Amino acid sequence: MQFSFTEEQEEFRGILRRFLEDKSPTTEVRRLMETDEGYDPEVWRQICQNLGLTAVHIPEEYGGQGFGFVELGIVVEEMGRALLCAPYFASTVLAATAILNAGTEEQKQTLLPDIASGKTIATLAFAEDDGRTGSDGVAMTAAASGDGFTLDGHKSFVLDGHTAGLIVVLARTPGTAGDEGLSLFAVKGDAPGLDRSLLQTLDPTRKQARLAFKNVEAQLIGDEGTAAAPMAKTLDQATACLANEMVGGAERLRESALEYSQLRVQFGRAIGSFQAIKHRSADMLLEVEMAKSAAYYATAAADDDAENLIPAVSLAKAAAADAYTQAAITTVQMHGGIGFTWDNDTHLWFKRAKSSEVFLGTANEHRERLIENWDAMERSAA
Amino acid sequence: MSELTEASVRAEVRAWLEANFDPDLGLVEWRNKLIDGGWAAPTWPVEWFGKGYSDPLGRVVDEEFDRIGAVTVCRVGIRNLAAATLLAHGTDLQREKFLRRILTGEDTWCQLFSEPGSGSDMAGATTRADLKGNKWVVNGQKVWTTSAHHAQYGLLLARTDWDEVKHKGLSFFILDIEQAGVDVQPLRQMNGHASFNQVFMTDAEISPEFMVGAPGEGWKIATTTLMHERRGADSLRRYAEAKERPGRIYAEEKVEIDHQLEPYKWYPQRGGRADLLIERARETGKIEDPAIRQEIAKVLTMLKTAEWTALRARAAQDQGRPQGPEGSLGKLAASNVARAAARVHTEIAGADAMLTGEDGPMEGVIAEVLISVPAISIAGGTDEIQRNIIAERVLKMPKETRVDTDRPFRDVPRNTVS
Numbered sequence: 001m002q003f004s005f006t007e008e009q010e011e012f013r014g015i016l017r018r019f020l021e022d023k024s025p026t027t028e029v030r031r032l033m034e035t036d037e038g039y040d041p042e043v044w045r046q047i048c049q050n051l052g053l054t055a056v057h058i059p060e061e062y063g064g065q066g067f068g069f070v071e072l073g074i075v076v077e078e079m080g081r082a083l084l085c086a087p088y089f090a091s092t093v094l095a096a097t098a099i100l101n102a103g104t105e106e107q108k109q110t111l112l113p114d115i116a117s118g119k120t121i122a123t124l125a126f127a128e129d130d131g132r133t134g135s136d137g138v139a140m141t142a143a144a145s146g147d148g149f150t151l152d153g154h155k156s157f158v159l160d161g162h163t164a165g166l167i168v169v170l171a172r173t174p175g176t177a178g179d180e181g182l183s184l185f186a187v188k189g190d191a192p193g194l195d196r197s198l199l200q201t202l203d204p205t206r207k208q209a210r211l212a213f214k215n216v217e218a219q220l221i222g223d224e225g226t227a228a229a230p231m232a233k234t235l236d237q238a239t240a241c242l243a244n245e246m247v248g249g250a251e252r253l254r255e256s257a258l259e260y261s262q263l264r265v266q267f268g269r270a271i272g273s274f275q276a277i278k279h280r281s282a283d284m285l286l287e288v289e290m291a292k293s294a295a296y297y298a299t300a301a302a303d304d305d306a307e308n309l310i311p312a313v314s315l316a317k318a319a320a321a322d323a324y325t326q327a328a329i330t331t332v333q334m335h336g337g338i339g340f341t342w343d344n345d346t347h348l349w350f351k352r353a354k355s356s357e358v359f360l361g362t363a364n365e366h367r368e369r370l371i372e373n374w375d376a377m378e379r380s381a382a
Numbered sequence: 383m384s385e386l387t388e389a390s391v392r393a394e395v396r397a398w399l400e401a402n403f404d405p406d407l408g409l410v411e412w413r414n415k416l417i418d419g420g421w422a423a424p425t426w427p428v429e430w431f432g433k434g435y436s437d438p439l440g441r442v443v444d445e446e447f448d449r450i451g452a453v454t455v456c457r458v459g460i461r462n463l464a465a466a467t468l469l470a471h472g473t474d475l476q477r478e479k480f481l482r483r484i485l486t487g488e489d490t491w492c493q494l495f496s497e498p499g500s501g502s503d504m505a506g507a508t509t510r511a512d513l514k515g516n517k518w519v520v521n522g523q524k525v526w527t528t529s530a531h532h533a534q535y536g537l538l539l540a541r542t543d544w545d546e547v548k549h550k551g552l553s554f555f556i557l558d559i560e561q562a563g564v565d566v567q568p569l570r571q572m573n574g575h576a577s578f579n580q581v582f583m584t585d586a587e588i589s590p591e592f593m594v595g596a597p598g599e600g601w602k603i604a605t606t607t608l609m610h611e612r613r614g615a616d617s618l619r620r621y622a623e624a625k626e627r628p629g630r631i632y633a634e635e636k637v638e639i640d641h642q643l644e645p646y647k648w649y650p651q652r653g654g655r656a657d658l659l660i661e662r663a664r665e666t667g668k669i670e671d672p673a674i675r676q677e678i679a680k681v682l683t684m685l686k687t688a689e690w691t692a693l694r695a696r697a698a699q700d701q702g703r704p705q706g707p708e709g710s711l712g713k714l715a716a717s718n719v720a721r722a723a724a725r726v727h728t729e730i731a732g733a734d735a736m737l738t739g740e741d742g743p744m745e746g747v748i749a750e751v752l753i754s755v756p757a758i759s760i761a762g763g764t765d766e767i768q769r770n771i772i773a774e775r776v777l778k779m780p781k782e783t784r785v786d787t788d789r790p791f792r793d794v795p796r797n798t799v800s
Contacts, residue, residue, distance in 0.1 A: 003690065004697035258777055273780035275766075278773030285772060286715060289708050290687035297690050315683050367679035368672070374660060374682070 002300055005074070013074050019051065020082035026345045032085035033204035033348075037163055039086040047086060048118025054092045055116035058100070063113030069237060073244035073299035080248030083348055085205050087121045090159035093241045094234070095122035095168045101230035101237075102184045102222040111166070111186065123164040125155035125211055126231065133235060133361055135179045135228055142171040142183055142218065149185060149220060151213040157359075161209030162196045165189045169218065170231055179228035185218035192216070203355035205348065236313045239360045240298035243313070246320035246356050247292045250327040253349050254284050257331040264336075277334060284330050291316075291323035308380040311373040314366035321363040324353040391439050395421060395446045403452045405629025409638065412631055413455050413486040422455045422485045423465075430469060430477055431485065438700045451625050453635050456487030458642040459529050464491040464537055466610045467554075471595045471603045476556065480535070487638055492533040494524040494557060494581060495604060499797035502767045504539070505549050505601055506786070508796065509583065511540035518542075518555065518588040520563070523580060526761075528645050530566045530579040533559050538588075539604050542597050544792040551791050552600030556592040563587065573753045577645035611762060612713065651747065652754040652761075653716065654723030656685045659730070662743070668730045677726045684722060688715035707776045714768045717759035724755040 005013070023043045032038055048054045057072040058064025072093065079088060096115045099108060099122075114120035128137055140153030151171050161167065167189060173181035187194065193216040199208045222230065258281055261272030271277050298316035301309045328350040332339035339346050357363065370377075398419060407415070416422040417431050425440040426432025435443070447454050461484045468477055483489040500506035509522025520540055530536065536557040543551035559566070563586030568576040595603045624636040659678045663669040688711075695708045728735045731743050738749035759765045773779040786794045 002697075003693040004701060004703075258779070261779065269783070270780050272773075273782060275770065275782065278777075278779050279766070279769040281777055281779060282714070282769035282772035285707055285777060286711050286718075289711055290684070290691055290715065293690035293694055293708070294683070294687045296694070297686075315686060318679070319683050319687055364676060367676050367683070370679045370682065371660075371675045377686070 001297070001304070001306075002070075003296075005070075009071065009074060012071065013078060016051070016053075016075060016078040017081070019046075020078055020084055024082040024084045026083070026348060029083050029085055029205055029348055036198055036207075038160070038205070038207035039163075044086055044118065047088070053088070054096075054118045056092070058092075058096055058112050058116045062100075062108050063116040065116075069240060069299040069302035070296075072241055073295065076241050076245040077248035077295070080245035080352070081252045083205055083249065083252075083352060087123070087160035087163065087207075089206075089238075089241070089245070090123035090161075090164060091115055091121045093238050094124035094159065095164075095166065097237050098124050098168050098184060098231065098234040099221060101234050102227055104222060107186075107221055115166070120165050121160065121163060122166040122168060123158055123160050124168045124170075124234070125158040125161060126170040126235070127157045128154060129156050129210075131157055131358075135182055135231075136177075138170055138172050138182060140169070140171040140213065141174045142185060142220075143174060145217075149183075149218045151185060151187065151216045151218045154210065154212045156199070156208075156210045158209045158211055160207050161211050162198045162207065163189070167194075167211065168221065169213075170227060171218075173225060176225070181225050182227040182231065183224050184221040184227045184231065186221055187213075187216055187218045191218075201355065203351040205352060206355060235360060236309055237302045239313045239317050239366075240295070240302045240309075242356060242360055243291070243295040243298055243316035243320040246324045246353070247288065247295045249349050249352055249356075250288045250291065250320070250324040253324075253327040253331040253346065253353075254281075254288050256346065257281065257284065257327075257334040260335055271334075280330055280334060284327055287323040287326055291319040294319040306380060308373075308377045311370050311377040314361075314369040314373070315377075317361060318363040318366040318370065321357045321366075325357050328353040386435070386439060388439065388442050391435070391442050392446060395443050396449075399446060399450060399452050403450065405627065405631050407631050409453065409631055409634035410486045410488060412453060414482075416455060417482060417485055426465075426469065430481055436700075437696075451627055453625075453631050455485040456638065456642070458639070458646070459490060460493050460537075460611070461487075461489075461491050463493065463607050463610045464535070467537060467594065467603060467607045470606050471554070471599075473591070473594075475591060476594065480556070487642075489535060490529055490533045490642065492527050492530040492536045492559070492579075492581075493607065494527060494530075494536040494538040495607075496524065496526045498523060498525050498580075502764055503786075504604070505552065506794075506796065507539050507541055507552060509538075509540045510544075511538075511542050511553060511555065511588070513542075513590075516590065518590065518593065520555075520557065520583045520586040520588060523582050525569065525578070525580050527566075527579045527581050528577055529642075530559065530581050531568060532641070535559060536581070537594075537604075537607060539600050541791070542600075545790045546598065547789065548787055548791045548794060549601040550598050552604070553597045554594040554600040554603040555588050556594060557583075557586065557588055558592075561586060572756070573648060573651075573750060575645075575648050577648070608763075648750055648754050651750040652720065652757045654681075654720035654755055654758075655727070655747070655751050656681050656719055656723040658744070658747075659723060659726055662727065662730050662748070666730055666732075668732075674726070674729060677722075677729060681719065681722045681726055684715065684719045688712065688719060691715065707772075710772055710776050713763065714765055714772070717765050717768075720755040720758045724752055727751055 052065055053075050055064040056067050056075055060066040099111050115122050127133055128139055130137055142149045142151050167187045169185045169187050193214040195212040197210050199210055201208050261277050262270050264271045294316040298312045301312040331346050338344050420433045422431055424433040424435040424443050428434050465481055465484050495504055497507055511518045511520045536559050538555040538557040539552055541551050542553040563584050565582040567580045569578045569580050570576045624639045625632055668674045691708050692712055727748050731748055734743045739746045742749040774781055
């Protein structure tokens, strides 16, 4: 297991950070979060074409750059730090990974190059109205019809589902339950019978949609009824990435609170000179650094396809959820009244923290999964 | 000389151990051999028994010792801090006299820094050393001195100039503990053990050649010692364990470990024993309780993230990068783990948490956890001091306004209580 980034990886991070500081200042975040699309097409073009970020972890034979989850983790950590408004997590992290895990060779050849180049914005639709991420939450049915399938039912909490050109959908053969009968399908964003509506999200910087399917034409990805395992793996890999995105945001909050504490003067001195503020700052550093270690461990475990991937991912997500939300609460507190205003930027990250706390599973759910899989963690430590 | 690599070092130490290690040697005899071969402390400088290896290469050497169960030099207690301090600031005479016997284990050292009136504020020491004729004469009291009851020497911080400001009036000495003017009294702790001592010095004497550094440099030198102590606290701690193997050397090592480690035998318990949580929850059936499962998962998350954070710090250091903030957090993280683990051990034990000794869970180990964890957030710098250090040195937050550094130390208000 690698516990540090290489010089090339650090350089890559530096380039990304400068790009995102330039393209995603909070004035832009505030502008884009008020739009329905939720992203800037010109910045997206640069992300795809100039920086090649949509291709990072896609193998070269499918038009990608052939890097791994560690590099993908660096990208989303920096995007989380900048609170970039873009369909990156939906398209590259979720959809491309699902196709990589579940698709046939031919499907990967067909679908991935356009995602890698950014020509296609894709997303992954797995949860339904009850928001559960596991197989039991899937009620949507797929019935064989002619060459393909038709989908009926609904999906919700679909990242960028209202704008995506390609939707990878998890559905089941009628009459099946649990892990049995699950399959993934490719559906065009403008397919007849598909009704897409933008949800009102607590975090306006990350768009989510509810999708209703009535007799919608779909192409099977992989073999029918075999999607449970590749889907579970996709969610683990994506959760590792999400943890990285979250620690990026947490660190940005921590830095903004620290900066403010040095500027704000009360009782004749910078409030950062009071131990009450220092101790909060030290604790926040501790929590964020610990969560970063877990997030980095999880993406490294994803690259190694490690035996302890499941507990490592769950540990990282639980740690990131607690650290990010706590950092957001502490940052508001350290700002005092101004921190509760709309004009102050803290709430932008606060809302992303809150939303990320539950996306892909709550901290409690992941802690339960950590205990269920603790033996795998112990075995790989030995 | 050809370039050193992990493989070349591994091959060299392996060949040397195969040619030289003999379980029927005496402990001190073997360690002298190690010292003469340069394998006792390979990360030390070449002039002083070492090979000048980097820390990662030093760990390769350790791995090779572990692989065949070869006995290493003595590493228990603060002897390594004493050695690091002497290597950094000592005279050749001091190094010549002390370093070898530190490695062989023949001498034990203790640290005479804290006093009843100066705990967190260690630079407020009032133990005095006055030059009378050709001797420094020491009077005062030290406390929290681990191993003083079987030490030969102590690293002493004492005030030599009362007209200087606080941090500049201190000097650093090597004190011979086994002299008439030094009285060591054990200090019993709330968990019943007595690992620490109070050390009373009444006209104790030190020859001038056993001052380390110059008069007034005491604080600077103590900082070196403390930096090494904190680094030890941050690193992945390994407790010495006697090897159950036949041979004279193992028998002698076991005696040494039992003796030297006696003050430390409750130390794993003060860390909270998070490693026992799952096992205890299974034994008691509490593993089925969803609330307990959540609590255990929280502790294990803290434990693993602290471990990975230490590994991140080490990896950065190995690459020669400046240490990031991750290197300063280990001690605070360990306190958090210990407190949380003790709380969950209590929940798991239920009514049995009221019992100790043979009546208590795991023959008293759990009880010892419950009454030992308060130490970890105090010893070696309280959590509060750690947070101040992190805030001021890592985060560069403004320093606290001070009222004790702008005037001669004799005019600084001092404790009337201890």
